[in-house]
Amino acid sequence: MSKNFPILVVDDDDRMRELLVEIFSDQGHQVIAASDGDTAIRAILENKFSLIVTDLKMPKQDGMAIVRQAKAVDAELPIIMITGHGSVNSAIEAMKQGAYDYIEKPFDPEQLKLVANRALRYYQLIRKNRMMNSTLNDLRSHELIGGGSAMQKVKRLVAKIAPLDVSVMIQGETGTGKELVARLVHRNSRRAGNLFLPINCGAIAVNLLESELFGHEQGAFTGADQQKKGLVELASAGTLFLDELNSMPAAFQAKILRFLQDRSFFRVGGGKELRSDVRIVAATNVNLAEEVAAGRFRDDLYFRLSVMVLRLPPLRERPEDIPELACYFLRKYSSLYEKKVDRIDPYTLNQLVDHPWPGNIRELENVISSSVIMTTGTAITSASLPDDFRRGNLVTAVEDSMKLSDMEQTMMRKALQRSAGNKARAARMLGIDTSTLWRKIKRYGL
Ligand SMILES: Nc1ncnc2c1ncn2[C@@H]1O[C@H](COP(=O)(O)OP(=O)(O)OP(=O)(O)O)[C@@H](O)[C@H]1O
Ligand SMILES: [Mg+2]
Structure with missing residues (x-):
């Protein structure tokens, strides 16, 4: 164990306090000493300690007051209470208040060292665990x-x-994480505090695309009963994500190019030139350079947008990432579905690593999520993989979280039918507890 921890010792008896300081300083710790409760409490508020060793009986603020104060600052900070000979009751009271341990006067310094080292190890573990949890949260979000x-x-x-x-420009097959990366680019830029707005260039008809992006004035066309700001205007100072840029209609490519040249635009039906300071991040699931070469995409637009090109490799080219990704999605979905599935058996993991994953990470995510639903034990096995996967012809159509909840509902309906409405049995079949089933029945209105 590393020997350099900040420790607070508190005792109103000078000789005793000096002994405590000596014991811990000799071990290499940084020791701060306080001769009364008030000083101790101030020290707790101003410093971060790994351990407090305090006398119980002191005038005014006693050891108990110190426990209460320290617990308010850090509930897990260990405190060792030094009690008078034969005062077991107050020792028990101190433990109830949250002291880590107690030691009776007179004590053997070796015994105190033992107890203190145990407390320090305990606190180190707690801190390590806290750190891991916060990294996990970070991972989850970005x-x-x-x-x-x-x-x-x-x-x-x-x-x-x-x-x-x-x-x-982000280039990658479907499901390789283009949107995730686009959001990361935004989040790590000076625009992070402003909007990130995505638009799917392939999913919107060309005439609507113009008003979506640049907005329109009232009466600009039938149905335009009020003025509307476009995404370019709304995302000013932020980032505009042009998703599926390769499917942007040819008729619109010239219009967006004009905007990119000087960042000025007109709302549809508007006569006033407007400006927007927007950063463009675009995504394409085909090699756009080839589209340009084949004359299917404007070269001038391509050159303007491809200042920086980020290529996301398909999953089959980096199978080494599959175990880590699978475990990540396992944690995500077992917590989402409130199931205690916490591992993937080695044979099944190998199957996952060997799969070609035409739908890339999204496909892997869907397979893990439905496997978590299907699993009755604590491990994902081949039997819990979706039928399509086992047959080796997994449909790679894009499934989103809506469909996941559909899937969950279907499973629940089947289980309820098979158990003839017996909720406890249905819950057992699904491998979830009854209260979770009840909650989901309510949520889905089954
Ligand atoms: N490296 C990664 N780590 C964790 N999750 C990832 C990673 N890459 C992708 N994902 C997840 O996989 C799913 C698909 O990613 P995303 O939507 O960004 O892909 P895409 O390339 O935009 O796909 P499409 O071309 O089909 O729109 C998302 O749920 C995303 O969070
Ligand atoms: Mg996408």
């Missing part, structure tokens, strides 16, 4: 999972490009 060299390279590039305020 990390790109994948420790393999290809993903490391992507992460380094994102970190480099994000703050530069240049246009970024």
Whole structure:
């Protein structure tokens, strides 16, 4: 164990206090001493200690007051109480209040060291655990999972490009994480405090695309009964994510190019030239350079948007990331579905690593999520994998979280039918507890 912890010792008896200081200083710890409760409490508020060793009986603020104060600052900070000979009752009271342990006067210094070392180890564990949990939370919200060299390279590039305020083109097959990366670029830029607005260029008819992006004035066309601001205007100072740029209608490519040249635009039906300071991040699931070469995409637009190109490798080219990703999604969905599934059996994991994953990370995410639903034990086995996967012809159609909840509902309906409405049995079949089933029945209105 590392020997350098900040320790607070509190005792109103000078000789006793000096002994305590000596014991812990000799062990290499940084010791702060206080001769009364008030001084001790001030020290607790001003410093971070790993251990407090305090006398119980002191005039005014006693050891109990110190326990209460310390617990308010950090509920897990260990406190060792030094009690008078034969005062077991107050020792028990101190433990009830949250003291870690007690030691009776007179004590053997070796015994105190033992108890103190145990307390310090305990606190180290608690802190390590806290740190892990906070990293886990971080991962959940914005990390790109994948420790393999290809993903490391992507992460380094994102970190480099994000703050530069240049246009970024993200290229990758479906489900490789293009939108996730686009959001990361935004979050790591000076625009992070402003809006990130996505628009799917392939999903909107060309005439609507113009009003979506640039807005329109009242009466600009039938149905335009009031003025509307477009995404370009709304995302000013933020980031506009042009998703599926490759499917942007040719007729619109010239219009967006004009905007990109000087960041000025007109609302549809508007006569006033407006400006927007928006950063463009675009995504494409085909090699846009090839589209340009084949004459299917404007080269001038391509050149303007591809100042920086980020290529996301398909999952089959980096199978080394599959175990980590699978475990990440396992944690995510077992907590979402409130199931105690916490591992994937080795044979099944191998199957996952060997799969070609045409739908990439999204497909892997869907397979894990439905496996978590299907699993009755604590481990995902081949039997819990979706039928399609086991047959080797998994439908790679895009499934979103809406469909996941559909899937969950279907499973619940089946279980309820098979158990003839017996909730406890249905819950057992689904491998969840009855209260969870009740909650979900209510949520889905089954
Ligand atoms: N490296 C990663 N770590 C963790 N989750 C990831 C990673 N890459 C992708 N995902 C997850 O996979 C799913 C698909 O990612 P995303 O929507 O960003 O893909 P996409 O490339 O935009 O796909 P499409 O081309 O189909 O729109 C999302 O749920 C995303 O959070
Ligand atoms: Mg996408």
